Amino acid sequence: MVELKTEHEIEEMRAAGRVVADALAAVREAARPGVSLLDLDAVARRVLREAGADSPFLGYRPQFAPVPFPGVICASVNDAIVHGIPDGRRLRDGDLVSIDCGAKLGGWAGDAAVSFTVGRPRPADLRLIETAEAALAAGIEQARPGRRIGDIAHAVGRVCRAAGYGVPDGFGGHGIGRSMHEDPGVPNEGRPGRGMTLRPGMVLAIEPMLIAGGGDDYLTDGDGWTLRTTDGSRAAHAEHTVAVTADGPRILTAR
Template identity: 70%
Template sequence: MVEIKTPAEIEAMAEAGKVVAAALAAVGSHAAVGVSLRELDEIARTVIDGSGATSAFLGYRPSFAPTPFPAVICTSVNDAIVHGIPDGYRLRDGDLLSVDCGVLLDGWAGDAAVSLTVGRPRPADLALIATAQAALEAAIALCVPGGRLGDLGHAIARTGRAAGCGTIEEFGGHGIGRAMHEDPHVPNRGRPGRGLTLRPGLVLAIEPMFTAGGADGHVTAADGWTLCSTDGSRAAHVEHTVAVTDDGPRVLTRR
């Protein structure tokens, strides 16, 4: 069931969004050559705990997962698209890192992701991240009353295809509110003018994820969580929590 939020509830979600933005900013500022993914997770934990929030990721176990998620952020490196588990891997010069974070604050969720480069960036990685960010901004701009859910997926897919990127169809964005994952599913492909009509009070987590090699689909790593590109090419993942309002889209997780 798709739940519509009141203006007061959207304000409460914006507070959760501030915590997510702060955690991602802290992680991004510490993501450097030699820093371990587990250290980045501890940095995010410190921000979340200090804000009086709790992690929406820690202990989360969807139907596809073999075990509960053991961390407060997802850290996906190079060919990992999403759901990477923070471990002892130490970042190397030229790595492409995607970080996803979700929190619960006073009963409301926020969810966002960023992609960034470590050390000396590869131009191709910067272009891939820019494409993902452009797709996200294009979808956000369409979060207006009377729009259709298919418009968002179409804008995301069109942006990725124009840059020669691959996508994964099974995973995408989602509704968000009292729980991190609510209806509706927000696919990264769609037909314009089709799907759910957007109404004021609808809040969506929109998350383009692209692979550089152009191949669609994914393979799942041995940990049962991490989704990787099928061709070994690098991946980027970005996300914001966005409210549809009478005044246009409101991004709740932008710093």
């Protein structure tokens, strides 16, 4: 079931979204060679704590997961696509890092992700990240009343494929509200004009995931969470929580 949010409820979700944006900005600022992924998780925990927010990631355990998620961020490095567990690994010069973070404030959730490089970037990594952000922007542009879920999916996938990148099979965005994951699913590829019609009050987490090598397959680490590219190529992830309104898409996790 899709819950339509009122204007007041969207404003409350915006408050949660600001916390997510602040946490991502703080993590990105802290990320440098020698800093561990656990250090970055601690940075995000501090931002959430100071805002009076909880983490929808911490302790989350979907059916596929062997253990509850132990962090407040997903920290995916280089060939890790998504769901990387923050651990003692220390960042190195040239790493490509994707950070996914959520916050729950006043009963409402926000969810966003950003990819960036540490130290001296590889040109190929910058292009990958730029394409992820362009795919996200294209999907957000379609989040308007009267459009369909397939229009978002098609816009995202078209940008990714045109650049020669792969799209992990079966993974995409989702509805969001009082829970981090709600209906409807928002695929990263699809046919325009298909799927659920968008209505004012729908709130979606749109999140392109790109594989540099061009394939769509992935492997799951022994931790049961981290998804990795099968060819060892790098990956990028970008995400925003977006409200569908009569005035057009409204990004709730912008800083």
